[in-house]
Amino acid sequence: xxxxxxSLSGITKSFGGVRALVRGELELFAGEVTAxxxxxxxxxxxxxxxxxxxxxxxxxxxRLNGQPVHIGSAAAANRLGISAIHQExxxxxxxxxxxxxxIAARPRRHGVVDWAQMYRxxxxxxxxxxxxxxxxxxxxxxxxxxxxxxQIARALSNEARIVIMDEPTAALSHREVEELFQIVQRLxxxxxxxxxxxxxxxxxxxxxxxxxxxxxxxxxxxxxVCETDRSSLISMMVGRTVDQVFPKQDVPIGAPxxxxxxxxxxxxxxxxxxxLNGGEILGVYGLIGAGRxxxxxxxxxxxxxxxxxxxxxxxxxxxxSPGEAIAKGIAYLPEDRQSQGGILRASIGxxxxxxxxxxxxxxxxVNRRDEQALARRFIGELxxxxxSAGQLLEELSGGNQQKVIIAKWLATNPQxxIMDEPTxxxxxxxxxxxxxxxxxxxxxxxxxxxxSSELPEIMGMADRILVMRRGRLRACFSRAEATPERIVAxxxxx
Amino acid sequence: xxxxxxSSYTPGPPIAWKKIxxxxxxxxxxxxxxxxxxxxxxxxxxxxxxxxxxASFNFTEQAIVALPMALLIIAGEIDISVGSTxxxxxxxxxxxxxxxxxxxxxxxxxxxxxxxxGCFNGFLVTRLRVPSIVATIGTLTLFRGIAYAxxxxxxxxxxxxxxxxxxxxxxxGPVSFEVTLFALLALAFAVALHKSVIGxxxxxxxxxxxxxxxxxxxxxxxxxxxxxxxxxTAGLASILLTSRLGSTRPSIAxxxxxxxxxxxILGGVSINGGQGSILGVVLAALFIGLVTFGLSLLNFPGIVxxxxxxxxxxxxxxxxxxxxxxxxxRRS
Numbered sequence: 001x002x003x004x005x006x007s008l009s010g011i012t013k014s015f016g017g018v019r020a021l022v023r024g025e026l027e028l029f030a031g032e033v034t035a036x037x038x039x040x041x042x043x044x045x046x047x048x049x050x051x052x053x054x055x056x057x058x059x060x061x062x063r064l065n066g067q068p069v070h071i072g073s074a075a076a077a078n079r080l081g082i083s084a085i086h087q088e089x090x091x092x093x094x095x096x097x098x099x100x101x102x103i104a105a106r107p108r109r110h111g112v113v114d115w116a117q118m119y120r121x122x123x124x125x126x127x128x129x130x131x132x133x134x135x136x137x138x139x140x141x142x143x144x145x146x147x148x149x150x151q152i153a154r155a156l157s158n159e160a161r162i163v164i165m166d167e168p169t170a171a172l173s174h175r176e177v178e179e180l181f182q183i184v185q186r187l188x189x190x191x192x193x194x195x196x197x198x199x200x201x202x203x204x205x206x207x208x209x210x211x212x213x214x215x216x217x218x219x220x221x222x223x224x225v226c227e228t229d230r231s232s233l234i235s236m237m238v239g240r241t242v243d244q245v246f247p248k249q250d251v252p253i254g255a256p257x258x259x260x261x262x263x264x265x266x267x268x269x270x271x272x273x274x275x276l277n278g279g280e281i282l283g284v285y286g287l288i289g290a291g292r293x294x295x296x297x298x299x300x301x302x303x304x305x306x307x308x309x310x311x312x313x314x315x316x317x318x319x320x321s322p323g324e325a326i327a328k329g330i331a332y333l334p335e336d337r338q339s340q341g342g343i344l345r346a347s348i349g350x351x352x353x354x355x356x357x358x359x360x361x362x363x364x365x366v367n368r369r370d371e372q373a374l375a376r377r378f379i380g381e382l383x384x385x386x387x388s389a390g391q392l393l394e395e396l397s398g399g400n401q402q403k404v405i406i407a408k409w410l411a412t413n414p415q416x417x418i419m420d421e422p423t424x425x426x427x428x429x430x431x432x433x434x435x436x437x438x439x440x441x442x443x444x445x446x447x448x449x450x451x452s453s454e455l456p457e458i459m460g461m462a463d464r465i466l467v468m469r470r471g472r473l474r475a476c477f478s479r480a481e482a483t484p485e486r487i488v489a490x491x492x493x494x
Numbered sequence: 495x496x497x498x499x500x501s502s503y504t505p506g507p508p509i510a511w512k513k514i515x516x517x518x519x520x521x522x523x524x525x526x527x528x529x530x531x532x533x534x535x536x537x538x539x540x541x542x543x544x545x546x547x548x549a550s551f552n553f554t555e556q557a558i559v560a561l562p563m564a565l566l567i568i569a570g571e572i573d574i575s576v577g578s579t580x581x582x583x584x585x586x587x588x589x590x591x592x593x594x595x596x597x598x599x600x601x602x603x604x605x606x607x608x609x610x611x612g613c614f615n616g617f618l619v620t621r622l623r624v625p626s627i628v629a630t631i632g633t634l635t636l637f638r639g640i641a642y643a644x645x646x647x648x649x650x651x652x653x654x655x656x657x658x659x660x661x662x663x664x665x666x667g668p669v670s671f672e673v674t675l676f677a678l679l680a681l682a683f684a685v686a687l688h689k690s691v692i693g694x695x696x697x698x699x700x701x702x703x704x705x706x707x708x709x710x711x712x713x714x715x716x717x718x719x720x721x722x723x724x725x726x727t728a729g730l731a732s733i734l735l736t737s738r739l740g741s742t743r744p745s746i747a748x749x750x751x752x753x754x755x756x757x758x759i760l761g762g763v764s765i766n767g768g769q770g771s772i773l774g775v776v777l778a779a780l781f782i783g784l785v786t787f788g789l790s791l792l793n794f795p796g797i798v799x800x801x802x803x804x805x806x807x808x809x810x811x812x813x814x815x816x817x818x819x820x821x822x823x824r825r826s
Contacts, residue, residue: 302708323710334708343702345768354698355709357691364690408709 003066005030005193006051006082006162011060013046020046024060025219026212028162028193033184035208035225036197038237043217044197048164051195052084053077064162078104083160087167089147091139098122098135101153125153129183145176152183163187164195169203170288174492181207199454201230202488213237234456246460247432249439253463254278256314257447258330258416260299263308268294269471272308276416276447281438283462284451286491291471292451293335296418300332301325312415326355331409335420335451337398341405344394348386349375351393352408359412378407382437399430406437417441420451435461455484467491518762522777526784533788540791547668551661551738553757553783554672555731556750557776560757561683562724564775567758568687569720570700570767571619571626576728577750578637579611583732585641588650588742597657604736605729611637612725616718634751641744651741661738672734679727684772696720700767756807757782765811782806 004027011024021043028034038044049055051062053071062069064080071077077084091100098118099106107117122135129149133142139150148168155163165184169177184207187194196208204211204225212222213236221236258276263269269291276282286292298305301319310317312328319325322332334340342351352375353360360370375389382403386396393401402422409417419438423431438448438461452458458465465482467475467490475490533540540546559576566573586607587600595603611633618629663671687693698706699713707713736742761778763770785806786799 300708321710321712322708323712326710332708334705339702340704340708343698343705343768345701346698350694350698354694354706354711357694361691364692366689366691366694 002029004028004063005065007063008047008051009061009063011047011050011057011062013050013055013058019217021050021057021217023218024050024057024214025222026195027222028195029210030161030193031188031191032209033188033194033196033207034210034212035204036195036212036214037199037204037233038214042214042237044214045166046217047214048084048166048195048197051077051162051164052082075104078158081159081161082164083155083158083162084164084166085148085151085155085168087170089144089151091142091147091150093138093140095139096135097126097133097137097139097142097150100139100150101125101135101157103154104158121157122153125156128156128186129153145172145179148172148180149183155187160192162193162195164197166197167199168196169198169200173287177203201233202484204233205230246457247436247439248461249443251279251439251443253280254445257312258299258449259309259311259314260295261309261311263295263298263305263310265294265298265303265305267471268303269298269468272468272473274466274473274476276449278415278445278447279442280463281442281448281450281461283458283465284449284468285453285455285458285465285487286468288453289470290468290491292468293420294471295468296332296420296449296451299325300330300418302332326412326414329413329415331355331412331414331417333405333409333417333419333422335424337402337405337425342393342401342408345392347390347392348379348384348396348404349389351404352378352389352411355408356412374411378404378410382407383433397426397430399426399433402426402430402434403437406434410441414446416447416449418449418451421453422450423452423454423457431457455487458482458487459484519771519774519777522761522774522781526777526781529781529784529788533784533791536788537791540788543668547664547670547673549783549787550670550673552787553779554670554676555734555738556754557757557779557783558672558676558679558734559724559728559731559750559754560761560775560779561679561772562720562727563754564758564761564763564770564772565683565687565696566717566720566724567755567763567765568700568767568770569696569717570703571717571721572755572765573612573615573626573630573721573724574751574755575611575615575630575633575637576724576754577747578634578641579608579725579728580732580735580747580750581641581744582611582637583607583729584736584742584746585644585650585744587733587736588652589644591654591657592650592652597654600653600657601660601733604733605726608729608732609722609726611728612722613718615725616721619721620714620718638744638748645742645744647744649741649743653737653740657737658740659737661734661736672738675734680772680776684776687772692716697768700764700769702768753782753803756803760806760810762810 006028008024008026011021013021024043024047026047036044046055050057051071053074053076056072062071069080071080092103101122102118107114107121109117119135126133126135129152130146133146133149139147142150168180172180184194184196198204208225210222211225211228211233213220213233215237254277256275257278261273263272272295274282284292294303297303299310301321301324304320310319317328319328325332338344349371353371357366360367360374372389378384379386379389384400384403384407386400393404396404423434442448450462459482463479465477465487466473467487469491477486563573563576583604587604590600590603615630615633618624619626660671665671665674687696695706695711695716698709699711699716703713735747739746757779758775759765760782761770761775763775782803785802789799789802
């Protein structure tokens, strides 16, 4: 067996009592792609930050080509030939492409920047990646995929032997992903060791030679990709089987609840029609920028659609504001829990009653007793872990915050609950609790629209799956018809 | 599963913003008492109902405007045009008085002019999306400019004798009309902000406007009406001030916006919005009034007053942001 080019063993890292990494183990081999997988909060990003010198491990050993190394800073990582390509491109919009590539160390002569050499070398590197990019262009004028290329060029410019790619495909179109894969293949042939972090199983099987699975801050499994399969990876990631993660209940589908016809708005979406039935969880899948949230926000009255019709239980709606939508029984759980969902500095009780304040007030004055009762009821029903209803939202864990925000919408007695990425960034236990709650809600006759970018979640929970691409509905699958391949193919750009 | 969930949650160190606020108000209350005692000790003339009544005149008008200003800052906006609004209202009343209108008309006109000025600010901020600091820097100059354009360097003083009551009259004994009005308004604002649905929504808007909008609160409408209310209250303050001075000059109430905002911030209202209390603002107004009056009783020059208020303001903002940061650090 060959010696790993880069290895981490026994890495631990805590942040003020919270243990982000308890047993970080990872081996990377020259000329191979290792896929790092794990749920949000499994410790992947902490590991990457330790590898790139952003954080220092509390304990453990890092070896480069068998030699113990200390990575004290981002600059040290650079010198050791470790380069990272981040999910969100770290690119300076007002600098030229060449300056961005040589951001860490610009070519110098006599102590001043040698611009001619910099442009020449940048052009040389770019010629292999995308000859269409001029090194003198401002990074501002590049697309997302091209900005990723800039980061890759950066890795190439300093002859990085270890290349870390943190979910590089999250914002890319299908074609751009394929181009990226070709580049990864080339880096591989050049003998570089590549760490590829992804949530997408198809990418693991298409690209990676090895895998490493993290869960709750610890390495729980690693090996050759050709010797494993999807379901064993999932059970390693979540520590339980799929049935336990997605407690899908059988609920009889009722009468049509929300009917949307030919909804269009500007450049955002066009001609969107669908029906949500009572007792149904309708999944809406698509890539970032497919227009999913925009459609939901138009239904919720946040933005007015240009044309189209929305009806609730057969009654035509003309909703002009979120307030009117709430009054009609539509609730919208936004994607970003902290900036859109709740008020961090307010208490749990204050958050829960916010949309239904007039319901618990008398002549314009808030009835504190009703407020407390309502808050306590939901803390009990949703099993929100808290010391009291007066505790501030910001003091809760992500999963419990999300439960408070769900409670806030349940307090408005909705008929239709739109949930935009309802389990984004919360741990697996809390996810399962949210899924179970969704099941309970639909069993009471509610209809749920679940917008999600996570395939396992969509496939695990939805009764029907709508797929959006570039502002239009491209496909609708029943639970039986849906396969990952069909969904992804419908969502991807042709 | 349920066993794990029902396990009791252990809270972190018990810091609740309400507690800190409470402490802040206690602190202010103590400061008021201390300064009261100090003034009594230093000046033999201080502890006399009529002296105290006189003392109240130098801050009540500003304190009245500080009440809606607190609402506006809690909602996450600011208005620095209030001094100019007061001048504009005073000029409007002065011209109307010159044209022979009776006192009730002047009162209505004063408040209405302020209301219109507030609506204009609200329109700029909520409709045209001009940041409130920029919009009201503009109207600060604009309203003052209109006041000068209408009167030049002249004085308007054809007020009827009964107009003097608002700024010079007494309700009972040494209790002035101004102080009575301020007390009633403070009570009304405190109840509205801390007990009503409207107050709850104002706090929510300041703390997180996006989440508030998604919770069905008409955020822009609320902001617009707070601007309008602040303008109308500035009109009311203009009636009191003009009545007390007995004349209108376009330079009236210059720089008041800063004293008013100082009261609000010193009162514990967060300049970032979402936090504060009317009690704090009232105590801060009392404190500033007492310090200023005490210093003038002791014959300190006006410049010292400026130094004291400036130092107070910086101290408060530094303390509250240090507290805010420790609050944030706790979460990491």
